[in-house]
Amino acid sequence: MMRGLAIVLLMPAVASAQEQHSALAAHGEAASQIAALTWVLFALAAIVFALVAAATWIALTGPPRLRAMLASRQTIVIAGFVFPVVVLTVLLFTGLRMTAALSSDVANPLKISVRGEQWWWRVGYALPQGGRFESANEIRIPVGRAVRFELTTADVIHSFWIPSLAGKMDMIPGRVTSLRLSAERPGIYRGICAEYCGGPHAWMALSVIAVPQAEFDDWLSKVAQPPSLSQAQRAGGELFMRAGCGGCHSISGTQANGSIGPALTKLGTRRMLAAGALPMSEHNIARFITHGPEIKPGNKMPPFKILSPAELNSLSAYLMAQR
Amino acid sequence: MRGLPDSLHKEWQRRIPPRWRILVIVAIAAPLAAFLFAWSGIFNVAASRGHFRIVEWALAFVMNNSVETHAALIKEPPLDDPNLPILGASHFYTACTPCHGGPGQQPNATLQNALPPAPDLRGTTERWKNREIYWIVKNGIKYTGMPAWIAQSRDDEVWAVVAFIDALPKLDAPRYRELAIGNLDPTAIEDLTIAKCVSCHGGSSGLPRSNLVPILHGQSAAYLTLAMREYASGRRHSGIMQPVASDVPPGAVERLARHYAGLRPRRPETPGFLFNIREGEQLATKGMANNAVPPCLACHGPNALETYPRLAGQNPVYFAARLKRYRDPKVDTTDGAAIMRPIAAKLTDQQIQDLAAYFAASGSPGR
Numbered sequence: 001m002m003r004g005l006a007i008v009l010l011m012p013a014v015a016s017a018q019e020q021h022s023a024l025a026a027h028g029e030a031a032s033q034i035a036a037l038t039w040v041l042f043a044l045a046a047i048v049f050a051l052v053a054a055a056t057w058i059a060l061t062g063p064p065r066l067r068a069m070l071a072s073r074q075t076i077v078i079a080g081f082v083f084p085v086v087v088l089t090v091l092l093f094t095g096l097r098m099t100a101a102l103s104s105d106v107a108n109p110l111k112i113s114v115r116g117e118q119w120w121w122r123v124g125y126a127l128p129q130g131g132r133f134e135s136a137n138e139i140r141i142p143v144g145r146a147v148r149f150e151l152t153t154a155d156v157i158h159s160f161w162i163p164s165l166a167g168k169m170d171m172i173p174g175r176v177t178s179l180r181l182s183a184e185r186p187g188i189y190r191g192i193c194a195e196y197c198g199g200p201h202a203w204m205a206l207s208v209i210a211v212p213q214a215e216f217d218d219w220l221s222k223v224a225q226p227p228s229l230s231q232a233q234r235a236g237g238e239l240f241m242r243a244g245c246g247g248c249h250s251i252s253g254t255q256a257n258g259s260i261g262p263a264l265t266k267l268g269t270r271r272m273l274a275a276g277a278l279p280m281s282e283h284n285i286a287r288f289i290t291h292g293p294e295i296k297p298g299n300k301m302p303p304f305k306i307l308s309p310a311e312l313n314s315l316s317a318y319l320m321a322q323r
Numbered sequence: 324m325r326g327l328p329d330s331l332h333k334e335w336q337r338r339i340p341p342r343w344r345i346l347v348i349v350a351i352a353a354p355l356a357a358f359l360f361a362w363s364g365i366f367n368v369a370a371s372r373g374h375f376r377i378v379e380w381a382l383a384f385v386m387n388n389s390v391e392t393h394a395a396l397i398k399e400p401p402l403d404d405p406n407l408p409i410l411g412a413s414h415f416y417t418a419c420t421p422c423h424g425g426p427g428q429q430p431n432a433t434l435q436n437a438l439p440p441a442p443d444l445r446g447t448t449e450r451w452k453n454r455e456i457y458w459i460v461k462n463g464i465k466y467t468g469m470p471a472w473i474a475q476s477r478d479d480e481v482w483a484v485v486a487f488i489d490a491l492p493k494l495d496a497p498r499y500r501e502l503a504i505g506n507l508d509p510t511a512i513e514d515l516t517i518a519k520c521v522s523c524h525g526g527s528s529g530l531p532r533s534n535l536v537p538i539l540h541g542q543s544a545a546y547l548t549l550a551m552r553e554y555a556s557g558r559r560h561s562g563i564m565q566p567v568a569s570d571v572p573p574g575a576v577e578r579l580a581r582h583y584a585g586l587r588p589r590r591p592e593t594p595g596f597l598f599n600i601r602e603g604e605q606l607a608t609k610g611m612a613n614n615a616v617p618p619c620l621a622c623h624g625p626n627a628l629e630t631y632p633r634l635a636g637q638n639p640v641y642f643a644a645r646l647k648r649y650r651d652p653k654v655d656t657t658d659g660a661a662i663m664r665p666i667a668a669k670l671t672d673q674q675i676q677d678l679a680a681y682f683a684a685s686g687s688p689g690r
Contacts, residue, residue, distance in 0.1 A: 242628045247610065247621025258621065259612045300615060302665055305658040306630060 020164050021190040027210075028165035030102045030181050037098065044087065051079075102166075102180060109148035109180065112139060116151070116158030116171040118197060119204040119299065120262050120275040125220065133223045134250065136262030137275045139208045142216035143186050149179045159195035162208050168194045183210035188271070199298025205276025223266060226253040227323050236318025239311055243304070251322060261301060267322040274299065286316040370438035386464060390451070394458035402453065402486040406640070409502060409533040411487025413523045414480075414563045416503035419444075422468070425503075427496025437468050445492050457485045474560035476653045479644065481562070483535065505532050516575050517582055519567060526582075530589055534640040541588030541636070545629035547580035553657045560654050591638045591683050603681025606674060607634075616669050619678065622662075631659075639679035646675045 026032040058066050069075060115122040125133045141147045151160050153171035161168035166181035183189070193204040211219070229237065237254065240246060246256030252265045270280050277296045278284040289312060292301045307315065327335065339347060360366065374382065415425065422441035424430035430441065447456060461481045463471035472481050487502070494502065504522040517526065524539050525531045531538060539547060553559035554568035571579065610618035621627075623634045634642065648654045649667035670678070 239628075242626055244617070244622030244627060244631070247617030248615075258617055260610075260615050260617055300665070302662040303658070304662065306662065311628075 020187050021192075023163040025164050027185055027187060027189065028181050028183050030166035031164055032184075033098050033102065034167050037095065040094075041091070044091075055079075103178070104180075106146045106148075106180065109146040110142065111148050111150060112141070113150045113152070114139070114160060114171075115154055116160065116193065116197070116204075117154040118156065119193070119200045119296070121160075121204070121206045122154070122262065125223075127224060128217075128220065129224075131224070133220070133252070133265070134263040135223075135265065135270075137206050137272065138270045139206060140216060140219055141183060141208060141210050142213040143183050143210045145213060146180055146182045149181070151177045151179060156197050157195050158193045158197050158204070160191065161194040162189050162191035162206075164189045165191075165208060170195060183208070186210050186212060190276075192276075200277075200296045203275055203277045203296045203299075205272070207271050207276075209271075224252060227268075227321055229318070229321055232314065233318045233321045236314040236316075236321075239314050240318055243307065243311070243315065245315070248301070264319060264322060268320045269323050280320075282316045282320040285319050286312045289315065370436065373438065382466070386467075390455050390458055390464075393462075394452070394455040397454040397457060399454050399457070400482055402482065402489060404486075406533040406535050407483045407486035408490045410480075410523065410535050410563070411483040411485070412499070412503040413533070414484060415487055416522065417519065418563075418566060419484075425491075426494050426499040428499075439467055441468070444488055448489055448492055453485050453489055456488055457481055460484050460488075472562045473557070473565050474562040474654075476560050476651065477562050479535075516571060517579060519571075520579060520583070523563075524583070527586060530591060531638065534592075534638050535644065536638070537641045537645070538589070538591060538636065538638050539583040540586040542583060542633055543629045544577065544580040544584035546632045547583055548576055549630050549659075550632075551576045551580070553659075558655070558657045559660070588636050590636055598676045598680035600677065600681050600684055602674065603677035603679070604685075606670075606678055607681050607685075611669070614669050616666055619682075634682045635685045637679075637682050639676075639683040642679040642682060643675050646670065646678070647672070 020027065023031065023038070024035055026035040055070060058070055062070075111126065113122075113124040115124075121137050121139075123135045123137070123139050125135070127133050149160065149169075151169055151171045152175075153173055155173070157173065158171040159168045160171060160179060162181070164187075165183055166179060169177050169179040171177060187210055189208040189210065191206045191208055193201055197204065240251075241255060246254070246258050248258040248260040250257045250259060250263045250265070252263070256264075267285075268280070272278065273280050273284050274288055274292070274296050277299075278288060288295055288301075289304050289307065291305075292299050292303055294303075335344075373379075416428075419425075420428045421431040422434045422437075423444050426445070430443075434441065451459070459469065461472045461475070461478070463469045474480065490502075491499075506528070507518065507522055520526070520539075521528070523531060523533070523536050530540070550559065551568045551571065554561055554564040555571075557565055568576075606616070607619040610616045610621070619634060622631050625633070625635075627633075646663075646667050649660060649663045652660075652664060654660075667675075
């Protein structure tokens with residue numbers, strides 16, 4: 001009954017579970033445990049609240065016999081000292097055990113590096129055939145497999161949080177932190193930066209896409225394959241280099257090897273553009289190239305209004321074709 | 324006071340002591356009389372009539388004091404660089420002489436009939452200190468026809484003109500001409516539009532004579548056209564280039580641009596300041612990834628878009644000054660500057676000098 005009441009009270013939060021962006025809609029081992037602990041805490045708090053309310057009522061209007069009992073030394077020692085000590089100690093050790101279990105090593109986790117940068121996420125995979133694959137703002141993981149994120153930051157403190165899959169973990173300058181999680185079922189889980197990091201912090205989101213292991217292996221084995229491009233799209237690729245885009249961005253398999261901004265390899269397959277600022281589309285790519293600072297105020301990529309409309313079309317077509 | 328109604332008359336007598344009455348009457352009557360005088364149109368604004376001597380004295384008195392006071396706190400930078408008066412003279416030769424004239428150059432007769440007529444500036448350095456000339460050139464003077472400097476953010480250009488005016492009294496006609504336009508004989512040049520560019524930027528005869536001026540030889544025509552359009556619109560600030568660029572007849576800009584694009588690139592002289600070419604090369608080819616500075620050559624290499632300027636073989640002194648100016652958002656509001664500003668802001672002065680030296684040494688602009 002208590003749980004039913006809580007669900008009614010927390011309806012708005014639970015409703016957002018459909019977007020896979022809620023700590024109460026757990027889809028991973030770590031998030032489930034955290035959610036369970038949340039419910040236990042909520043239930044305990046509710047019981048304590050009821051007891052305190054009852055005691056207050058007795059103290060004010062109860063029969064003299066009960067009031068005398070309430071004021072006895074025995075009641076104060078049990079309810080005011082023994083009960084909190086026992087409950088809080090149990091909770092403390094439950095929490096400690098849970099955290100230890102969640103951060104303990106597991107055999108053969110999938111390692112993915114994520115570096116927080118103002119204001120996007122640099123994502124790196126080790127490829128099975130050797131070498132690395134760099135992406136940004138979207139992380140693909142296999143369902144059911146333990147994933148270990150190695151978290152660093154390029155500038156200030158960020159916090160890596162995918163509410164439906166795990167708790168949050170800070171990215172701290174000069175240190176490597178790690179977070180383990182696994183997704184229980186396929187889905188798209190939204191993540192955000194949970195530590196204010198300046199400027200467009202609110203536009204520093206990411207997507208985690210959990211897919212079956214076979215699909216994941218297939219995807220990872222193909223990320224190094226260059227896309228097949230039409231004649232017009234190849235012209236866009238030439239423009240990409242001539243306009244200097246490759247000075248900051250990389251696309252694997254091309255001469256573009258800039259490491260200042262996000263890698264654009266397989267850009268067309270990502271759901272969102274500019275760390276959640278816009279849905280991915282050719283039109284939005286063009287908009288972001290020319291009007292980035294208006295779409296994501298404070299963002300570091302300067303506006304390239306210097307490009308002609310034809311150049312812009314060619315460029316965005318080439319980028320959207322990165323699949 | 325008999326014309327006043329009784330009650331007002333009584334108030335007047337009760338409140339204003341007799342010795343103040345005349346003052347009150349004057350205070351009301353004088354402005355009224357002045358207004359009536361202006362309204363009547365009796366005053367003659369004709370430039371042909373000149374001023375009364377006392378008016379002329381009063382105007383000069385106000386102007387002299389105003390300039391001296393406003394310029395009192397201005398610090399004069401070192402003006403002994405010989406490149407400064409060359410640039411200043413080239414600008415003066417076309418922009419200032421219509422009113423002021425110069426050694427061997429008559430002012431425009433029509434403009435000399437303005438009131439006041441613009442003075443011959445050869446006596447200027449005795450009358451004014453350099454900082455005061457700077458203030459006048461930059462701000463202009465009300466009611467005299469002396470215009471303010473178009474690009475208020477370009478103090479460097481104003482000082483170049485001051486450096487020239489400082490040298491002016493010592494110049495006879497041939498030396499003045501040589502300083503302003505070099506060996507050029509404007510009457511011998513068929514294309515007068517190109518002649519306008521040549522006195523500062525050089526041409527088939529050679530490189531710019533002042534190292535404060537960019538080398539245009541071999542630069543892409545598309546970029547030169549864009550730059551001229553940006554100068555003419557005032558988005559790229561320059562009190563020297565804006566009047567020139569906005570004066571070029573439509574259609575002639577592309578022709579000028581093609582002319583310079585077709586000139587054989589030449590290497591500038593070795594810069595005379597401390598630098599480290601290796602550091603410059605590292606920055607130009609690799610950038611500073613950890614400080615969000617991309618390699619210069621990503622956008623300014625030989626294969627870059629035609630609308631991007633080539634940097635190889637650029638005049639190092641101009642290059643360094645230009646790159647530093649990008650840091651100030653007021654100096655340039657073009658679309659290109661929006662891209663360059665964050666980069667220029669991250670480079671130190673030393674890095675900028677290293678880059679200038681590297682590009683000056685790395686061959687010719689263009690392909």
